[in-house]
Amino acid sequence: MTARLAASGLGFRYEAGTPLLEEWTAGFSSGEVVAVTGPSGRGKSTLLYLLGLMLAPASGEVLLDGRPIHSLGDAACARLRAERYGFVFQDAALDQSRTVLDNILETTLYRRGDRRRDARLARELMERFGVALRADAKPGQVSGGQAQRIALCRALLGDPDVILADEPTGNLDPGSSDVVVDAFRERAVSGAAVVIVTHDPALVARCDREIPL
Numbered sequence: 001m002t003a004r005l006a007a008s009g010l011g012f013r014y015e016a017g018t019p020l021l022e023e024w025t026a027g028f029s030s031g032e033v034v035a036v037t038g039p040s041g042r043g044k045s046t047l048l049y050l051l052g053l054m055l056a057p058a059s060g061e062v063l064l065d066g067r068p069i070h071s072l073g074d075a076a077c078a079r080l081r082a083e084r085y086g087f088v089f090q091d092a093a094l095d096q097s098r099t100v101l102d103n104i105l106e107t108t109l110y111r112r113g114d115r116r117r118d119a120r121l122a123r124e125l126m127e128r129f130g131v132a133l134r135a136d137a138k139p140g141q142v143s144g145g146q147a148q149r150i151a152l153c154r155a156l157l158g159d160p161d162v163i164l165a166d167e168p169t170g171n172l173d174p175g176s177s178d179v180v181v182d183a184f185r186e187r188a189v190s191g192a193a194v195v196i197v198t199h200d201p202a203l204v205a206r207c208d209r210e211i212p213l
């Protein structure tokens, strides 16, 4: 199976930092749920930023469906991310000034679509992930677990082809974690490539493959 998302010979270091990735190559196929594991500080989040086009590699390529995407301009990157990617940040990264619903609908601003349909799907995702908040609430006062659930709704809205998730179950109880993994698995069965950074052995066990960094 050819990889939907691939890294080819990736090299990266932060300014004045030691190299985190050198000639790093991996493929993530449509239908797969892959765990990226490794000790703290090894560069797992950085790898997701590179695969998600939030950082540019010093060398090598990121390819989506065989096409190099690491050197697209800002506007093309933003559009591609909105249309094809779902990203779960480690700290949820919600906009406190906007409502829960608007946070979930954020990426729809950058793609064509039916706003009412998207809002209905967002509410369905909130229900599924147990976001026990009004859609018009501001996320300022929510718990870490609720913030993570909201971030998951945002990542899954729009049925992305690539899901990059950084410790997506870190703040969730085991029952809620299962709901999340089931949702990722469903997206994979529909054709997405799913990459999950995690330290959780139970989550790794539910993935198809583990890539230790």
Ligand SMILES: Nc1ncnc2c1ncn2[C@@H]1O[C@H](COP(=O)(O)OP(=O)(O)OP(=O)(O)O)[C@@H](O)[C@H]1O
Residues within 6 Å of the ligand: 014, 015, 017, 020, 038, 039, 040, 041, 042, 043, 044, 045, 046, 047
């Ligand atoms: N913006 C930055 N500028 C400089 N150094 C950074 C930056 N972000 C991360 N680092 C450093 O790069 C290294 C890798 O960080 P990264 O967050 O990718 O690791 P990680 O494997 O995801 O860690 P964890 O499991 O603790 O989340 C760390 O040493 C970190 O301090």
